[in-house]
Amino acid sequence: MRSALASAKPALDPSMRQAVQDSFSRQQAMSLIRATMPLVEAGLVEIHLPHWEGVQQQHGFVHGGVVGMIADSAGGYAAMTCTPLGASVLSVEYKLNFLAPAKGESLLARGSVVRQGRSLIVTQAEVFAMEEGKHTLCALMQQTIMVMQGRAEKS
Numbered sequence: 001m002r003s004a005l006a007s008a009k010p011a012l013d014p015s016m017r018q019a020v021q022d023s024f025s026r027q028q029a030m031s032l033i034r035a036t037m038p039l040v041e042a043g044l045v046e047i048h049l050p051h052w053e054g055v056q057q058q059h060g061f062v063h064g065g066v067v068g069m070i071a072d073s074a075g076g077y078a079a080m081t082c083t084p085l086g087a088s089v090l091s092v093e094y095k096l097n098f099l100a101p102a103k104g105e106s107l108l109a110r111g112s113v114v115r116q117g118r119s120l121i122v123t124q125a126e127v128f129a130m131e132e133g134k135h136t137l138c139a140l141m142q143q144t145i146m147v148m149q150g151r152a153e154k155s
Helices: 013-025 028-032 064-080
Strands: 036-041 044-049 088-098 106-116 118-129 136-148
Touching: 013 064, 028 064, 036 064, 036 106, 044 064, 044 118, 064 088, 064 106, 064 118, 064 136, 106 136
Parallel strands: none
Antiparallel strands: 036 044, 044 106, 088 136, 106 118, 118 136
């Protein structure tokens, strides 16, 4: 599913990969919903979420707020891979469209950088519902991230 442009990106520095993974580990909200981040590349991140009762809404789908959480984090961490070490990122805004119910065994949020600037980075995230090996696009997000130079995250 990756484009030729995505595969042509430079390899991510191992220090940056570790910084992104460490930041994700500090996000208590992600551990609360049982999300994991198995893929971290330059300008590209994936967050996986199992479908379990604690994230469901009244119809049995994953709650839209939870879908937004993983989309926001996937886009934000994709942006973080493009910043200097020591910088942190913060969402300024995002627009999320729900395209289908978030149902199935799990969700996959794939965040990617659309345009990188010094102080703002535009990202997009696609959220797929995984059911019986089928990927259904259930949400699409566009996001603006602010780069905070020299501003460390809370430990």
